[in-house]
Amino acid sequence: MLYREAGDFKTSYEADGQTFPIRLDRRGYYAILVMALAVVPFVLNDYWVNAVFLPFLIYAIAALGLNILTGYCGQVSLGTGGFMAVGAYSVYKLMTAFPEISIAIHVVLAGLITALVGVLFGLPSLRIKGFYLAVATLAAQFFLVWLFNRVPWFYNYSASGQISAPERTLLGYRITGPETQAWAVYLFCLVFLVASAWIARNLTRGSVGRKWMAIRDMDIAAEIIGVNPLTAKLSAFAVSSFFVGISGALFFAVYLGAVEVGEAFGINKSFLVLFMIIIGGLGSIFGSFAGAAFMVLMPVFLKNVLVGGLGWPTDLAAHLEFMIVGALIILFLVLEPHGLAQLWRMTKEKLRLWPFPH
Amino acid sequence: MLDAGRTEETLLEVKNIEVIYNSVILVLKGVSLSVPRGGITALLGGNGAGKTTTLKAISNLLRSERGMVTKGSILHRGERIQDLNPSDMVKRGVVQVMEGRHCFEHLTVEENLLTGAYTRSDGRAKIDADLEMVYAYFPRLKERRRSQAGYTSGGEQQMVAIGRAMMARPETILLDEPSMGLAPQLVEEIFGIVKSLNENEGVSFLLAEQNTNVALRFAHHGYILESGRVVMDGAAADLRENPDVKEFYLGMSDEGRKSFRDVRSYRRRKRWLS
Amino acid sequence: MPDQLLFAIEVTLNGLMAGVLYALVALGFVLIFKASGIFNYAQGVMALFAALTLVGIMEGQVPFEHLINVTFGTEIHGFGWEVPALLAILLTMVVMVLFAWAVNWIVLRHLVNQEPIILFMATIGLAYFLEGLGDMMWGSDIKTLDVGLPQGINTWIDETTFNAFGYGFFIDNLDLVATLIAILLVAALVAFSQYTKQGRALRAVADDHQAALSVGISLNFIWVLTWSIAGFVALVAGIMWGAKSGVQFSLSLIALKALPVLMLGGFTSIPGAIVGGLIIGVGEKLFEFLIGPLVGGATENWFAYVLALIFLVFRPQGLFGEKIIERV
């Protein structure tokens, strides 16, 4: 057997509540964490950071956030782009208004502001459910984008209507602005991601998470056994928007450096993040990572293979890329409807039985 | 007890099938049974024994649950039917009444019944006549005919599910726990209906039931399933006399029926497994 | 009549017309939702694909021209014939039926009995695929679509109203045609879904896949049927919208205009799509006319959604949607 998980020998409930109950898994994850923190920063170059790692890290935060709302609490939201915009514009206003305060604090504050906005737009979820709610959250998406485009105060009355991140440092290292170092921005975002994942994991394994999941699986029954749907749903909106806001802030300040709201935080962004969590796996933290990785890496990978490797014309390659990504989504679904995370779990279950078929 | 109309011809034959869910969970470990034409065959067994799975394997509904028949074969009138669609099975006259009602929530009671006649093409008049027949069996449904099935009570939904299957005018009905959630009076009635359909119309039944008592009273033949295996089978009358069956499935000990209050220990091991 | 009132009436009328155009797109969504509980994200792309195919056939384009030229070093540019509009529409329909068949065979068949969100996701994959395929097959340039529909101001209405009120109303001929088509389509679809056995089966499937299978409804048949009809509706929407803007990528974005309509009318109601469309159309045009100038305009995108949202708070299943069953 390649992979063992024999028996349940936990002697305490703490041990049983562990995130990675299997030692092999646990070691694997620690190894990855150490790699990410201590090895990757030294081998990074601009290309890898800007084309791969930053988008992956930042989208993973957004995906975590949306997964809390959609995957754990069952409220499908298409307002992610709008909420990311709130994060971005908040951090921009904070950065320009209080240049002396640390950027890290600004990012967290931006998350908090987004959480408030999220709660506001979460209110209708008490009445509206399912796909109706999904479409209703588009109201947030369109309204917020319109608002940031409309009210010059948000972009400090700049002539172009764009916002661009001024240079800010943390511990003397540049985090935003044009002349950042690859490893510094990478670590900055990584820390936010790891912290987010840790918080998400804590929340979802405790009573808050169970409330969310209860609401997701059967809201009426949940209410009858004592879950207050108001607080459960709104807290999910708050936490989710908090993460999404942080990712929006990082997306603008660290990754792109300059954005225009309609283009950077349009409806496509909402869909993209939603795709990530469905492909990765709803209600799974690992799934948020897997989905973000898939949606960020797959196109880059395909492009490099098709254009760089096979020398196809870029347009045909781009069309083919769409077709392949679409086909892969369908293929994964047919193989395992519950996302990459579930695919991974099933593979593990099979591995456990290996070499016997069942 | 009732041998009328029963023939020796085998209608459905399940040969040593294995079923796996999600390609990892092995549920049926070699189940064989046969349903004779014109007979009532009962499939008994505890929770999770695999009764529902067996019925779904026959009606080909497993695929939609990510289940697969990996071994063995299922024959209907001597033909292999594993690769057919569920709708083909209905066209062949095999209809399943699913466990847990599965009504079309948003359709009215009457529309639910009419969908049961989906595969029929013998004209509106015949269908209407059958509708009246169902209403005659279940007067309660007639009262509720215009309400959305989702808002009817549990028992009413069970009636809808059974009535819906009757509307298909099938030759064979696979009944999964028909008595569940029905008032005792109605349980008798339902089995009465089963019996009269069987005797008058020659419909064959394969019946998964927890209510062993009633089931064995009406069935001709019984199979007892435990953990995915057939552990015992025989004529219903014989099974009823079997001491193990008596004790574990009929709740009777040598002193007659025990009171539920007097049960003191849970979970005794089945004798034939030890 | 005071000018402002006349203008408001004109705006309202045009809003109604715009609403019909939104409803045309929404209809496709409704059909598929009704028949399978699937929220078909690919509906917009289907409209684009249908329109692209129509133009491609009419102009005698060779499918995958660019791909063929690149791989085989050939220089083909079209068959050099032109197909009359009506025939082309028929051929396009054949393509859409084939598409429906393929979707069922490759995707839906494997996803029977899955949760709605998963089916939704499958349509995302489909949308991606179709987007790539459409471009690959027919190229991404803007194509002119001319199937002979009239366009431009209706002079008769203009003159009549001018004589009556001293102000000629603007009504677009294309919108009139669209209204006519929409009425026919809705009538046909309502009749189909309410009065036929297939229509009932459709709703049954949406409620419970397994139970539908168990009564002998062939999901394959129902799905090929509805996706074909939805393909047809997409084609109609594609023609109408394509006539205004040319056939191009953005056509797939019309789906966004249909969503609030869908929400307001109810995901499962065919008449709802029309009524919702009319309300949204009038609402957003009047809001832009009355309030727009005060807040700087360009409100239409979000207003439709906010309007629908407010509506839903009072009626969570939309105007005509099937009541959401809440029971334990």
Place this chain on the structure above:
Amino acid sequence: ELVFPSLSYRTGPYAANGIPFADGYADYLTLVNERDGGIGGEKINMIECETGYNTEKGVECYESTKSQGALVYQPLSTGITYQLIPKATADGIPIHSLGYGRTSAKNGKVFSHVFNYPANYWDGASIAVKHLLDENGGDLSSKTIALIYHNSAYGKEPIRTLEELSEKHNFDLTLLPVDHPGQEQKSQWLQIRREKPDYVLMWGWGVMNQVAIQEAANIRYPMDQFIGIWWSGSENDVKPAGKAADGYKALNFHAPGDDFAVYDALEEHVWSAGKGAGAGDQKGTVLYNRGLYAAMLAVEAARKAQEIHGTMQIDASMMRDGLEQLSMTEAKMEELGLKDFGPTFEASCENHGGSGKAAVNQWDAESGTWEVITDYIQSDQEVLDALIEEDSAAYAAENNIEQSCS
């Protein structure tokens, strides 16, 4: 080897516009390679990278090409441009945003690495007004002009300029935003029909253009009083409306059509040799010519850089110098087979924006061609300079840039 990345968008919502530009850009560079063996004997290596008009993909393209020694970027989208301006400046790679991007980048004292000649949006606004002044005998007072614009940073560009000009020339200005993507413009055009402005200017993009022109035709707005910016003036924008678009005007800072000597060279060295880019069906379209023009300016700047630095193997910073000292004279254009193709201009450290000249083209639906109906008109520098000074100063302050000319 000289590396010229081409951030193209042959897919996505604006593919129809991206394809001809990318083809033109590629074909010209191929021509230089095939006919002249490169620039000063150095072969050009054009790396095409698909952005789909998407900012994030733009970043990926930038990062993946920059390490290969890219000399100059044509980001081709407002978003990518804004986002590359600080990055590329930090990396020392010049950007040429030809008629788009950040207008105040014209001020080379602040934007050392950004070039936006030969004309920018504010020039465009001013030129349109000038053209109208010409048509009205120099007097626009009591006329009304409506601006219908894409409700985005790009679309809002001309507003400030037009406001200044409306004060100066006493015309009324009505603003009509259209939200992205712009498939529904009934409200805006009903308003135009009601208020009957004398002229309508348009800052549109993508599907918005086609719909606007169709709607204008539907309400029978006189097409010759409807003027679009150069991104609203390609064949793509007018063709869907068919005959109804006849007479529509648009600004352009280069010539349309294929009546140039360079086309013969292209035919000989590129197309007939089977080396043309794309499907080869875009020759002579407005946007193809624009791509061609962009490539030509880049090549000339590289030549200039080689000349200045006395080496054939120039790097990005040398390229910057070449761009900054580029001068396009009539003689040079003629020599290149592009007589009268674009305006003459001379770049300098202070002026990265060229002469600010553009001509008015008019669509002839009958022949399916754009006719050039004016000479290159010079924009109102008096008004614009102040605005540019103001905006660039604000940028400099925000980003701690010292204005200087070295």
Place this chain on the structure above:
Amino acid sequence: MTGPGMSAGARGRSDVRDSLDHEVTADGRKIGGVLMDMRSITLRFGGVEAIKNISFDIREGEIRAIIGPNGAGKSSMLNVISGFYVPQEGEVWFRGSRRPPMKPYQVARQGIARTFQNIALFEGMSVLDNVMTGRLTQMKTGMAAQALWWGKAQREEVENRARVEQIIDFLEIQHIRKTPVGRLPYGLKKRVELARALAADPMLLLLDEPMAGMNVEEKEDMSRFILDVNDEFGTTIALIEHDMGVVMDLSDRVVVMDYGRKIGDGTPAEVRSNQDVIDAYLGVSHD
């Protein structure tokens, strides 16, 4: 083993505290005063009158059965008790005072837990998590503490987990602790649902057809659990069941409903011999 005699006068009105007239059943259990009193409840859905002016009470510590033909309004009655349906007329008295209009979750927090006729488990969660949701009314740590998994949050989780494990042991579902409930067979699901309700340490437990779909042996087990819960924790139980054997054996008092009306109320023996009940429900008189 019969419950207390049922006299019309004893029903209702009196407060728990002043009616300390404990009665003792044959097997030695204590039955206290009135815990829940339903007074003249009428419930309508559009035109359908599901409950017509019904009054009955549930006394502390007793097992109270509600029986009746399908569609009689039994489940609706439980829904009224748990606050999911709001009756058009009538009052609900709980522990001696009139209950103001309440949301279902507030009712749950008063110590009323229940199971459902159509199993309402959270399919996406494991058995353990499902049972843990039963304790949500008991868990109080704030979100911030949980986010950081600080002492209090962790401690609370472990304490509650310990209680839940007891219940899991009690109901003998240890072996499926980590299984997602979606995969369980029907009967086990019912047991998990019971576990979830028990986890709330309820004062009043409402069971809607807990034994549907079980065979005799399993019913015996279930009966044992119900009796033990009633015995050991003193939990009051209201129970809907169609198996007359179970009802007659377990319950102290029985309410019989038909077409929304109450047609009988009393000890099992009384009910069994009531002619109305026999006609409407039992069909034949059961032994």
